[in-house]
């Protein structure tokens with residue numbers, strides 16, 4: 001059990017915030033927070049201190065340097081200190097407030113009261129150490145895309161959430177009317193987080209089925225193909241998983257693919273087309289985009 005954490009602090013130009021976020025995710029960060037510091041932005045990231053493991057801060061620092069040079073921004077400064085579990089939990093939680101997403105969702109941190117008569121679908125979340133608080137553009141684009149799915153018109157929909165993180169998208173799909181979601185993540189801590197968020201939102205284990213693994217795990221659990229897939233990972237992982245994801249769908253299935261940088265959208269769209277999908281819509285937020293697609297056989 002982890003009881004101390006590395007806190008990394010990166011002071012940067014706001015234009016670099018998202019690329020730093022993804023570098024940190026890649027580096028093993030379990031939670032990030034950011035705040036304005038005058039004209040600059042202070043990004044904090046938390047990584048568990050694992051026995052015997054060291055942090056390659058030189059590598060991270062040179063990646064941050066390269067990214068800044070690429071976009072002509074000042075070079076960010078990086079510092080690191082060890083903090084205990086309680087400080088980590090408090091540092092992380094103080095940044096996180098209820099947030100409206102799209103037209104229908106309200107993300108409510110689990111430790112804050114729920115509004116008395118919410119007009120929105122409330123997703124209670126304690127992401128723990130998993131990705132998916134709803135405050136990242138890629139997650140928001142997925143929730144906004146899920147709102148467009150006709151869950152009422154075509155009831156009983158089965159959905160696969162590939163890379164479920166905190167389970168936020170699975171819970172969102174179920175609140176909108178999906179019948180059942182198979183949620184998978186290669187990170188066991190993300191699976192634990194999806195289970196606890198499922199229970200906190202009083203969703204039945206029959207409706208939300210989390211498992212450690214990837215598309216192959218969904219395939220193992222399925223009795224029939226899914227009606228829809230939501231996958232917020234990264235462009236290269238989406239491309240790599242596309243043949244398998246296509247294999248678990250029906251000719252009429254829909255897909256929501258996010259975690260794609262705008263400049264990668266054409267490459268992902270081409271890969272989708274090769275795998276029998278048509279891109280219906282492209283949603284953008286900051287430098288991220290999300291592709292709303294359907295099978296071309298429908």
Ligand SMILES: C[S@@+](CC[C@H](N)C(=O)[O-])C[C@H]1O[C@@H](n2cnc3c(N)ncnc32)[C@H](O)[C@@H]1O
Nearest residue numbers: 131132139163164165185186187190214232233
């Ligand atoms: C960007 S997070 C998305 C979390 C959540 N779905 C959201 O939208 O906020 C991506 C998640 O995908 C998981 N992941 C990465 N590669 C994967 C793979 N090949 N198969 C399944 N999950 C993967 C990561 O562990 C991480 O939890």
